[in-house]
Amino acid sequence: MSRTTTQQAQADPQLRLLDVPLRQTVELVRIDLPPHDAEPLLDRGLLPGCSLCPVRRTPFGDPIVSLNGTLLALRRETADCLCVRLLEPAAD
């Protein structure tokens, strides 16, 4: 998966939402975004501790995740700033 590698990402082996395969539920651990950019995510319930599941990719490879049944579209660059950990083995 190609991604815009930030300096942080290079230093940090943490799994990013962008790299999670479809249908794999993960827990959001950290949002590596300045407050101004993080707030729209927080408003929509995308908080550390919540469970996310990438369900689809847009034609241009941006992830769409399911959060408690709500679909949220994220930019690749945004998803690359979301640190996650695996919750359960992939279904199916």
Next chain:
Amino acid sequence: MDDRPDESVPLVALIGPPNSGKTTLFNQLTRLRQKVANYPGVTVEKHLGKARLSGGKAVDVVDLPGVHGFSARTLDERVTLDVLDGRIEGLEEPDAIVVIVDATRLEQHLMLVEPLLEFCLPTLLVLNMADEMVRRGGGLDDDALGRELGLMVARTNARAGDGIDDVRAFLEGVGTHGPPPPPGRIATGRVSRVMHLPMIDAFAARSGYVRRVLERARFTSPGPSGLTDKLDSVFLHHALGPFIFLAVVMLVFQAIFTWAVPLMDGVEAAVAGSGAWVWSVLPDSWFRSLLVDGVWAGVGAVLVFLPQILILFLFLGILEDSGYLARAAVIADRLMYRVGLQGRAFLPLLSGYACAVPAILAARTVEDERDRLATIFVTPFMTCSARLPVYALLIAAFIPARPVLGPLMGSRAATLLGLYALGVVAAVGTAFLLKRTLLRAPRASFIMELPPYRVPTLRSLTVRLIDRSRIFLRRAGRIILTVAVVLWILTQVPRVAGGPPPVDSSALARIGQVIEPAIEPLGMDWRIGVGLVSSLAAREVIVGTLGTIYGVESASEGSLELQEALQSHLSLGGAVALLVFFVFALQCMSTVAVMRRETAGWKWPTLQFTYMLVLAYVAAFAAYRLF
């Protein structure tokens, strides 16, 4: 402010996240007894309506903008907080709150409800689309939820009109309620205090609270919508998705440009016909001339856009209510992001092809303030329908019809396409430039909620159309009419022997003669100068003005006489320069006025007008030299 003539009538605030059915509920409660104004000093629209209840009782309902939270990050959020705190001039603190959420997205939307509890007002929580939640296997004990939160709960399907009576019953009790029931909950503090906590902790506390409440209310979240999943696998398909996106855009274009034309012609004919009739029944006087040449012409210039705007908003309304628009925005985001904009700018930019005025208003949905300003700034480069008659006239007069791509495309169609492309190039270049200078942003995240697909209802589409046309007529109508009357006065002075002066010695002609030296390098004479000045009312007004100057009766863009007159006064280079000038210049006072409102000041409209004028001048100069 006379928005609330009777302050003894209770005031109820209607709050909810975007796409929750808030405006549908508002319209159901108030029908069309609504007033739309701006909140003092800001550009947020205030919708105030009266809900008539049984027994002659009435309450005022204020429909607050759709918000996702109360962090006061956006103008909408700040205004919502101010209304709840009673800090809005002419609008006292509300007596009760109705908060509407989408029951299929309860976990997210209750995040918005929690801070509202701090206001200790009688509150009704409306679970909209609860039937869909149940259908998708979700469940909830409403009474337990009401007890946990300390508020009342009602289920509705606002689009179908189900459950509205329960909301009315709540409104009937407003003002007669005792103090709200004691909250049986763990307080996380008043809104203002929460925001002083480190932001993420405040959100985490709220989210934990919502989870506990839902657990006690035995909430089971609805399963994914099978229909939505199926449709998304088509609309967001890696190959089909972009193709459908393009097809939808083409369809909207087709609607604006082809299907709207007969209606526009009809409006034009009706205005011209009624004007001629008024002319024939009134005695010859300055008054008759003012009425027909000034007012009638102005009204016609406004009304002619209405069919197109209605058709545009009908299509956009269907796209939005069905849920496709959010998908289109996500697809467009990749492209928009390249030039420094974002997916939400797609809707305003597409609307810009009909008219920049509603398009700039539509830019409010662009969440990031810098992105919104950039979107507003480039919107007037989209080729609006007022440019079309100007393009049509000049192309017909100066571009010989020759095949360019065999039978596929002629030279005239190619020229028109080129003018559209030129506008897009200018918009892209300008957005690129802005985001690297004035509106530089470090890195912007993008998140967009994709609502479940739903069938749009006729009722909600109708209300939207009425609302949109009202706004257009108010915003653009007044200005176009005023400028039309001012232009008429300028053709009437100085008086010669008690009558209007000959065309070439009127005050308007003088203005053209004054600016002639400035436009001479572009290959234009004072007559075109007069046309340019008059086109500030609305771009297509230049056609009628040139007709008057060249003495062509009832000139339209199809008039051969007018085309011949132009050919004898304008070179090919001058004509191309004029076309290019119209691509770039902000020849539209309504757009300037809307810009001023939407950016709360003269800074942005001044900058935009100057920037576009300079660009237009330089490009027209280059075009004249080239041809």
